[in-house]
Amino acid sequence: MPISLSESLEGGFPAVLLRYYAGLIREQAAEEVRAGLTGGSIHVRREPLGVVAAIVPWNAPQTLSSMKFAPALAAGCTMVLKPSPETALDAFLLAEAVIEAGLPPGVLNIVPGGREAGASLVAHPGVDKVAFTGSTAAGREIGATCGRVLRPVTLELGGKSAAIVLDDVDVAAIGEQFLVATMMNNGQACFASTRVLAPRSRYDEIVDAVVTLVDGLTVGDPLDPRTQVGPLATARQRDRVEGYIAKGTQEGARLVAGGARPKHLAHGWYVEPTVFADVDNRQVIAREEIFGPVLTVTAYEDEADAVRIANDSEYGLGGSVWTSDDERGLAVARRVRTGTIGLNHYQVDPVAPFGGVKSSGIGREFGPEALQGYQQLKSIYRR
Numbered sequence: 001m002p003i004s005l006s007e008s009l010e011g012g013f014p015a016v017l018l019r020y021y022a023g024l025i026r027e028q029a030a031e032e033v034r035a036g037l038t039g040g041s042i043h044v045r046r047e048p049l050g051v052v053a054a055i056v057p058w059n060a061p062q063t064l065s066s067m068k069f070a071p072a073l074a075a076g077c078t079m080v081l082k083p084s085p086e087t088a089l090d091a092f093l094l095a096e097a098v099i100e101a102g103l104p105p106g107v108l109n110i111v112p113g114g115r116e117a118g119a120s121l122v123a124h125p126g127v128d129k130v131a132f133t134g135s136t137a138a139g140r141e142i143g144a145t146c147g148r149v150l151r152p153v154t155l156e157l158g159g160k161s162a163a164i165v166l167d168d169v170d171v172a173a174i175g176e177q178f179l180v181a182t183m184m185n186n187g188q189a190c191f192a193s194t195r196v197l198a199p200r201s202r203y204d205e206i207v208d209a210v211v212t213l214v215d216g217l218t219v220g221d222p223l224d225p226r227t228q229v230g231p232l233a234t235a236r237q238r239d240r241v242e243g244y245i246a247k248g249t250q251e252g253a254r255l256v257a258g259g260a261r262p263k264h265l266a267h268g269w270y271v272e273p274t275v276f277a278d279v280d281n282r283q284v285i286a287r288e289e290i291f292g293p294v295l296t297v298t299a300y301e302d303e304a305d306a307v308r309i310a311n312d313s314e315y316g317l318g319g320s321v322w323t324s325d326d327e328r329g330l331a332v333a334r335r336v337r338t339g340t341i342g343l344n345h346y347q348v349d350p351v352a353p354f355g356g357v358k359s360s361g362i363g364r365e366f367g368p369e370a371l372q373g374y375q376q377l378k379s380i381y382r383r
Helices: 003-027 061-075 085-101 115-123 136-149 171-187 200-215 235-250 303-311 326-335 367-372
Strands: 031-035 041-048 051-055 078-082 108-110 129-133 153-156 162-165 195-199 254-257 274-277 294-300 320-322 375-382
Touching: 003 061, 003 367, 051 061, 051 115, 061 078, 061 085, 061 129, 061 367, 078 115, 085 108, 115 129, 115 136, 129 136, 136 153, 162 171, 162 303, 171 200, 171 294, 171 320, 195 200, 195 303, 200 254, 200 274, 200 294, 235 254, 235 294, 294 303, 303 326, 320 326
Parallel strands: 051 078, 051 129, 078 108, 129 153, 162 195, 162 320, 195 294, 274 294
Antiparallel strands: 031 041, 041 375, 254 274
């Protein structure tokens, strides 16, 4: 992750979430009294669910961990957190911070391990809820296990989000915000709007604008503050991305930017920021999550066609609409079947629920909704 992003996202955002949920739980009454329709009163209590097993991936490990332990701890739960094997060392630093902060032993437990450790946690009889962020394939397995034992589960899974560029857009104005929505963290973001949908009436102009933006990105050392695109996380991830680039070419998409390894970088798992034009939404590179700096550009006829193409996906996590008319963009955004979507930018916010529909997951993180996900309700009937 480029340091220009990690300083704010990994370094700052977890503290924002902790303070937000610390404030939210203070405002929430643990018990509410309602007048009964059959006489008497009812005390409705919010109680912690209990022990939470949290499993997080490598792409934003501190942020994704805090999205789980901040609301869980505020609700009164304890947690066993399993970090990704690729990011075990920063998880050890988190453990040191937990000790220094004075949390009682056993409240937040960090257990590094691979898939077997994760599977053991998910199936463990002492776990009361599972919170998972990762691939859709793994999420289905976790969901199946939790379904068998009737255990609550939150699944934040993959995405293949659409950036709908409307025909009234000011191409010169989208710039940096467009790159954040589509290419953040070297394209290793589950909500990235990697399917760019452009009106046929302005198709060539928008393709050229996207190529200009992507070609202008600084690719280099992630510890250099000037770097906008760093290496991919692992050699395996680079192989995966390069496999999709080869597949796009084989399928007949037109490679208009990138597609290779940067020649000026001899070391590191780098892939050039890549753009494919003339992409049919039925092609593999438009259907499957690549999780790298690869964009596809697909033409549409009118707004209805753009919405149809955006919704023609098994995923529904993020998305964006780009327009000179906010009201028009809002109307389009309301028709896209997704859990989150931005107008002329994409930025998640702690106060708003975040999560997906369809194969992008179950449940919500952020906002009061996440806190509720770590609580159970008890009704006490009183005469």
